[in-house]
Amino acid sequence: MKNILLACGSGIATSTAVNGKISKLLDENGYKGKYKITQCKISEAPNKASNYDFLISTTVIPKDLDCESVSGVCFLTGVNTKPTIDRILELMEQ
Amino acid sequence: MADFWDEMYLDEHLVDLEMDEPDNFSALAALADRLEENQCVNGAFSLAIQEREEEFATGLPLEHIGVAIPHTDSEYVFKQSMAIGILKQPVMFEMMGSPEVLVPVKIMFMLAIKEPKKQLEFLQALIDMFQTDEKVLAIIQAKSAAEAVKKMKQNLN
Numbered sequence: 001m002k003n004i005l006l007a008c009g010s011g012i013a014t015s016t017a018v019n020g021k022i023s024k025l026l027d028e029n030g031y032k033g034k035y036k037i038t039q040c041k042i043s044e045a046p047n048k049a050s051n052y053d054f055l056i057s058t059t060v061i062p063k064d065l066d067c068e069s070v071s072g073v074c075f076l077t078g079v080n081t082k083p084t085i086d087r088i089l090e091l092m093e094q
Numbered sequence: 095m096a097d098f099w100d101e102m103y104l105d106e107h108l109v110d111l112e113m114d115e116p117d118n119f120s121a122l123a124a125l126a127d128r129l130e131e132n133q134c135v136n137g138a139f140s141l142a143i144q145e146r147e148e149e150f151a152t153g154l155p156l157e158h159i160g161v162a163i164p165h166t167d168s169e170y171v172f173k174q175s176m177a178i179g180i181l182k183q184p185v186m187f188e189m190m191g192s193p194e195v196l197v198p199v200k201i202m203f204m205l206a207i208k209e210p211k212k213q214l215e216f217l218q219a220l221i222d223m224f225q226t227d228e229k230v231l232a233i234i235q236a237k238s239a240a241e242a243v244k245k246m247k248q249n250l251n
Contacts, residue, residue, distance in 0.1 A: 012167070060193065
């Protein structure tokens with residue numbers, strides 16, 4: 001089971017919008033039931049990071065985070081998603 | 095029409111097809127004023143949305159066009175709604191997640207969200223529209239505010 005932290009500035013809009021995209025991606029790649037996504041504000045991420053496998057963020061990622069991280073902005077624009085998708089699938093295998 | 099439009103107010107009074115603003119913050123203020131004049135948000139929304147933009151930029155470079163999705167906390171919102179502002183000349187927004195990148199924004203979708211958890215389908219439909227940005231271009235090319243509303247509701251269905 002992978003614990004994924006999903007952050008945006010407010011925890012309001014963009015993390016909600018991206019959540020569905022990431023769930024669909026993971027389900028389609030055989031990870032259905034093998035992950036849990038928790039949404040938060042990015043300001044909460046540094047304190048929460050050590051309890052998660054990795055962070056996906058639609059805003060600037062803080063330095064010195066206690067977990068791996070990847071930007072999720074491409075899931076909003078649909079532009080150049082492949083490197084991010086590859087990275088997320090790689091993190092799922094670690 | 096998709097059910098989420100029952101909970102997301104948009105009419106032609108919340109659309110400005112010809113915004114003429116020198117920069118992103120004046121564009122944000124003008125569009126926020128429109129939401130306030132239509133009793134969708136309170137008087138503190140405008141400043142809150144500008145401050146939020148400064149801290150967490152919302153510019154998004156789509157394949158062919160730059161958009162922005164300014165939003166802020168629900169405490170300023172009376173009525174869940176969105177306003178659409180089309181800039182005669184694009185204004186620069188910092189890019190979401192990469193503030194060092196400037197995005198020339200032609201259209202703003204300003205979100206006044208009250209209950210984010212109930213807006214899942216709306217928000218997902220919005221970003222699905224961004225991924226086929228010809229649909230966004232169709233809104234920009236609308237000849238009237240009413241037509242822009244119609245296109246928007248057709249796009250998110």
